[in-house]
Amino acid sequence: MNEQPRAEGTGPDEGPAVDVLRTLGLTSDDILEVDEGLDVGRVSIVHGATGEVIWCDAAGQEFISTCHLSPSLDVRPVAGDWVGLRDDQIVTVLPRRSALRRPDPNGRDIQVLAANLDLVLLVVPIDRGLNVRMLERFAIMAWESGARPFVVLTKSDEASDAGALLEETKLAVPGVDVLTTSSQSGEGIEHLRDLLHEGVTAVMLGASGAGKTSLLNALEGSEEVTRTLNRSGEGRHATTTRKLYRLHSGGVLLDIPGIRLLDLMVGQEGVDETFSDIGEIALGCRFRDCSHNGDLGCAVEAAVASGELAARRLENWRLIQAELAHQEHRRSPEEMMKQRKRGRPAPKDPKR
Numbered sequence: 018m019n020e021q022p023r024a025e026g027t028g029p030d031e032g033p034a035v036d037v038l039r040t041l042g043l044t045s046d047d048i049l050e051v052d053e054g055l056d057v058g059r060v061s062i063v064h065g066a067t068g069e070v071i072w073c074d075a076a077g078q079e080f081i082s083t084c085h086l087s088p089s090l091d092v093r094p095v096a097g098d099w100v101g102l103r104d105d106q107i108v109t110v111l112p113r114r115s116a117l118r119r120p121d122p123n124g125r126d127i128q129v130l131a132a133n134l135d136l137v138l139l140v141v142p143i144d145r146g147l148n149v150r151m152l153e154r155f156a157i158m159a160w161e162s163g164a165r166p167f168v169v170l171t172k173s174d175e176a177s178d179a180g181a182l183l184e185e186t187k188l189a190v191p192g193v194d195v196l197t198t199s200s201q202s203g204e205g206i207e208h209l210r211d212l213l214h215e216g217v218t219a220v221m222l223g224a225s226g227a228g229k230t231s232l233l234n235a236l237e238g239s240e241e242v243t244r245t246l247n248r249s250g251e252g253r254h255a256t257t258t259r260k261l262y263r264l265h266s267g268g269v270l271l272d273i274p275g276i277r278l279l280d281l282m283v284g285q286e287g288v289d290e291t292f293s294d295i296g297e298i299a300l301g302c303r304f305r306d307c308s309h310n311g312d313l314g315c316a317v318e319a320a321v322a323s324g325e326l327a328a329r330r331l332e333n334w335r336l337i338q339a340e341l342a343h344q345e346h347r348r349s350p351e352e353m354m355k356q357r358k359r360g361r362p363a364p365k366d367p368k369r
């Protein structure tokens with residue numbers, strides 16, 4: 018194994034190639050070990066049997082190529098993947114540190130949308146109130162990815178009571194940071210820029226019309242973000258693609274296909290994180306496998322009765338549990354049977 022190029026902190030390698038890879042979002046958690054003679058790059062998009070890759074040679078000269086996928090690949094590369102290249106062919110997909118997934122249209126398989134993310138921006142408009150159920154689903158999917166979820170409330174200039182909606186959002190996704198923004202007035206945009214600094218790769222998850230494109234334009238201060246970026250001023254890093262934006266603030270934004278509500282993936286871990294308030298209260302339930310549905314000594318239902326927990330929150334949790342069971346069933350009937358026999362998983366210890 019050749020050990021170059023590698024991220025800072027994982028090896029002695031510094032140099033022009035690593036400098037370029039950093040502008041592509043390389044972090045110290047990415048370990049780019051590839052075979053001798055391979056170049057390293059980052060995938061911006063894959064369509065069919067080819068992928069668009071931004072890569073650089075050992076001298077730090079940057080290129081953008083449409084590369085064929087080697088038939089020997091055992092992992093299909095996706096946007097955000099670090100890959101090893103030989104002669105314009107992707108021959109290695111490096112290990113992923115996070116991955117955003119959704120159910121395949123057939124409902125049985127799982128599709129990876131983007132890899133090696135640090136931040137999943139949940140873009141949620143508040144000009145017509147807050148769609149809590151959609152927010153919860155986005156949050157679950159984000160938690161499942163292994164990246165950090167971050168809620169960006171948009172269109173605050175048209176919100177009736179942005180302050181109240183902010184509080185409602187915080188209750189819906191405990192433990193997730195929330196920022197109120199407006200692409201119109203500029204509220205929150207500077208904060209968002211600070212968040213998207215070098216070494217951060219982000220995606221925006223949000224319904225069509227949520228304000229994602231406007232946000233990107235506000236961040237970049239331009240209507241035309243697909244123009245050639247030239248941050249070094251020396252003609253280097255001059256390539257960007259329609260799908261991998263190198264932001265002026267230093268971060269990388271991957272453009273992924275829009276997600277419909279139906280596509281959202283539900284996973285136990287993401288549900289536990291998103292409903293950590295219920296998980297915490299459930300520690301007080303008499304039975305570890307309490308279903309919070311008429312069970313004896315249920316602390317969660319008691320919390321609803323006392324007003325400590327909103328009834329709607331428990332309702333949403335139940336709906337999500339049903340959906341989780343349904344998705345798992347569609348994916349694997351056998352696994353579903355096993356889980357039924359084992360009973361419900363015990364609530365997880367609260368993290369905070």
Ligand SMILES: Nc1nc2c(ncn2[C@@H]2O[C@H](COP(=O)(O)OP(=O)(O)O)[C@@H](O)[C@H]2O)c(=O)[nH]1
Nearest residue numbers: 172175199200201224225226227228229230231
């Ligand atoms: N008032 C207001 N309208 C916005 C804001 N951001 C986006 N919009 C409008 O919302 C619509 C959808 O925005 P767009 O960025 O295309 O959403 P996308 O589909 O998520 O990319 C457009 O008509 C925008 O002008 C905002 O901050 N304030």
Ligand SMILES: [Mg+2]
Nearest residue numbers: 226229230231
């Ligand atoms: Mg758009």
Ligand SMILES: [Zn+2]
Nearest residue numbers: 302307309315
């Ligand atoms: Zn209970």
